[in-house]
Amino acid sequence: MPRVRVGVDVGGTFTDIVVFDGGLRVLKVLTTPKRPVEGVMNGLSRALGTLEGVEVLVHATTIGTNLFLGQVGLQAPRIALFVNEGFRDIVEIGRQNRPSLYNPLYRRPKPLVPRDLRIGVRGRIGPDGVEIERLDVDAVREWAARLCREGVRVYAVSFLHSHRNPLHEKMAAQAVGEACPGAYVVTGHEVDPQPMEYERTSTTVVNAVLKPILSTYLQELHRQLRDRGFKGVLLVMQSNGGVAGVEEAVGRPAAFIESGPSAGAVAVAYFSRLQRVDRALGFDMGGTTAKASSIIDGEPEVVDTYEVGGRVHMGRLIRGSGYPVRYPHIDLAEVSAGGGTIAWVDPGGALQVGPMSAGADPGPACYGLGGSKPTVTDANLILGRLPDVLAGGLRLSRRLAEDAVKGRVAEPMGLDVVEAAWAIVRIANAIMSRALRLVSLERGRDPRGFTMYAFGGAGPLHAAELAEEMGVSRVIIPPFPGVFSALGLLVADYKHSLHAPVARPASSVSQDELDRVFEKLRERADEVLARESVPPERRIYSMMLDMRYWGQAYPLRVPYRGSLDDAVREFHRLHAERYGFASPEEPVEVDVARLEAVGLTEKPVLQKPVGAGEPAPRRAREVFFEEGWLETPLYRYEDLAPGYRLEGPAVVEAPDSTILLPPGWAGVVDGYGALVMERR
Structure with a gap:
């Protein structure tokens, strides 16, 4: 019996499922936003029936983001925050x-913990990790008991310098557990043992909200999977591009947003590694948003801090508009432009597209599910670019699309329906x-040297139209493009980022001492990977140091290859490269020791189904381009064999x-089943 691996990606509009059992099978079903587990189980039932043979199920979900932003009808829980006396306003003051x-008229985001639930207690750990004042454990216990009676079941604990000595946080967590049995308790030293108390406290609070x-x-999903016969391993995709077990997801939910x-x-x-594409x-583009990323030498760019609930302007996250979470995540630019994005005319008579979305319920007008507002999908249908039946068997109504665009865009602007639809598509682009x-x-890179996936x-x-605007001459449409993110779940490795504080001048840190720090980090990583059944021969470790000149606020990350002296020299070089100068005579401080542990997973071998050698178009239809209406041949993707060449205009369904x-574009199918498109 073949080993079965399944990837499930729950988006705002569709839930995508990929099944690998020697070959690949894919399925798209509508997401059920108010009952997300229901949509997942419906899709799995259609894709597989029974789950008894599934060895691994990898899951990606936007439930953390959506629930955090109040987008699915559920509210964040009431939480209480214990901090040092005099620091109860730390989450409100922030970094200014x-x-x-x-x-x-700007207003800062409302703190996740209201002031009456932020509790300051006596006790202090110094910056060197030495206890200055004993923790008032009785006060913690009394407050927790009182809040528990008021219905508070989630608690965050974040004390000063807990990354150096977690004693007080551990004592407080134990006291809360005794006073309020069954409560969720999140401590700063467990979720973010790094310097800078505001960022650590914010990360702790966001984890507490999401936990x-x-x-x-995940418990409900796991229960329903077991009820359907699933006996395999459930994994969850992290924001850093690696997968982890459910235990890790529950312990640090903000790392999975x-x-x-x-x-x-x-x-x-x-795929860029398979196809030897250096810059991608x-x-x-899904139903709700569009996202962009850059891949250099086969690796996505990763940054250390993300703001949950932050506002986005022109694809850029506006710093200070959300709640900092200090976990590695892949650097993405996101805009509110998807198939379900709504087009509307503002009071000044200008056409706008977004940021509102019709989502999966009721969806675009053409779905016939009760939506009446025109969307990008409706515009594409009017322009002849979409088939009558969408992925998942959903039938589209051109009449409903035209009615929506006509009544809400075309007539108010004095345009005909086609002109209005074309304007919607151009603005979305x-x-x-x-x-x-x-x-x-904006990263200093010329897009003309990139290939777009x-x-x-x-x-x-x-x-293709976006590529022309960006000056990109090569576009690759991977196999199964509509569920490509779900396919990414099956090629992701286990990945864990661990760190330990050092916070001392490099001159006072011995080589043996640093080696012991990394040895302990590796022991912790081995424990996690062992729980996830990753054999030792499939484990890879990378070591890094956060370093800075004495007195600087923010460090640089430097690779560590076993020699502290070499790391200091590399820090000076990187500082000169980044900031234009280096000061070798200045003392260097080692802030944090970091270890990234990767557990290699088995990757599916992708094989393109053999199609006809010279497929004829199934038929042709009128499709609207910048040149106007053009008779355009229609092809089925399944019929295209490797090596087959297409000339635009063409539509591949x-x-x-x-x-x-x-027009002006040509495409050829490569050996992986990808359609490689180039401007002629």
């Missing part, structure tokens, strides 16, 4: 970043190009997506 510098939500969801988008970037990285742009610019031009249910439909080749 002003995302809108010249806006006198009951994600743990309840961007799991779905990260899976897409991992899939691009995997990932473009993922302009919005999405911002995300691509952010990960290329376009995926998601709507990505291949817009890819895949089971999970639709690919558009405008």
Whole structure:
């Protein structure tokens, strides 16, 4: 019996499922936002029936983000925060970043913990980890008992310098557990043992908000999977591009917030290595948003801090507008432009696209599920770019699409329906190009030297036109583009980032001492990977040091290869490269020792089904391009054999997506089943 691996990616509009059992099978079903487990189980039933033979199920979900932002009808739980006396306002004061510098009406995001639930208690650990004042454990216990009677079941504990000595946090957590049995308790030293108390406290609070939500969801999902015969391993995608077990997800839920988008970037990285593409742009357009990423030498870019619930402007996360979470995550630019994004006319008579989305319920007007507002999908249907039946068997109504566009866009603007639909598509493309610019031009990289990978249910439909706008001459549509992120779940490795504080001048740290720090980190990593059944021969470790000149606020990350002296020299070199100068005479401080542990997973071997040698178009239809209406041949993706060449204009209808080749573009199918498109 073949080993079966399954990837499930729950998006805002569709739930994508990929099954690998020697071959690949894919399925798209509508997401059920208010009952996310129901949509997953419905999709698995259609894709597999029984789950008895499934060895591994890898899951990506936006439930953390959606619930955090209140988008699925559930509220964040009431939580209490224990801090040192005099520090109860730390989550409100923050870093005083002003995302809108010249806006006198700007209001900071509301703290996740109201002031009456932020409790300051006596006790202090010094910056060297030495206890200065004993913790008032009785006060912690009394407050927890009182709050428990008031219905508070989630507690965050974040004390000063707990990364150096977690004694007080451990004592407080134990006291809370005794006073409020069954409560969720999250401590700073467990979720973010690093310097800087505000970032550590914010990370602790966000984890506390998400912990009951994600743990309840995963427990319910696991229970229903077991009821259907699942006896395998359930894994969850992390924001850093690696997978981890459920235990890790429940312990650090904030590390899994961007799991779905990260899976897409991992899939691009995997394919770029297979196809020997050194510089790639990932473009993922789904039903709600579009996301862009950059992949250099087969690796996605990763950053250390992310702001949950932050506002996005022109694809850029506005710093200071959300709640900092200090976990590694793949660097993504995201804009509110997807297939379900709503078009509307503002009071000044200008056409706008987004940020509102019709989502899966009720969805675009053409779905016939009760939606009446025009969306990007409705516009594409009017322009002849979409088939009558969408992925998953959903039948589309051109009449409903035309009615929505006519009544809410065309007539108010004095346009005919086709002109209005074309305007909607062009504005959506302009919005999405911002995300691509952010990960290329604004990083100092010329996009003309990149290859674009376009995926998601709507990505291949817009890819060529976006590439022309960006000056990109080569676009690759991977196999199964509509569920490509779910495929990324099956090629992701286990990945864990561990760290330990050092916080001392490099001159006072001995080589033996540093080696012992990394030895302990490796022991912890081995414990985690062993729980996840990763054999020793499939484990890879990378060591790094966060270093800075004495008195600097923020460190640089330096590879550590077993020699502290070499690391100091590398720090000076990197500092000169980054900031234009180095000061070898200045003392260097070692802030944090870091270890990244990777457990290699087995990757599916992708094989393209053999199609006809010279497939004839199934038929042709009128499709609207910049040149106007053109008779355009229609092909089925399943019929295209490796080596077959297409000339634009053409439409390729895949089971999970639709690919558009405008005039002036040509495409050839490679040995992996990808359609490689180039401008002529």
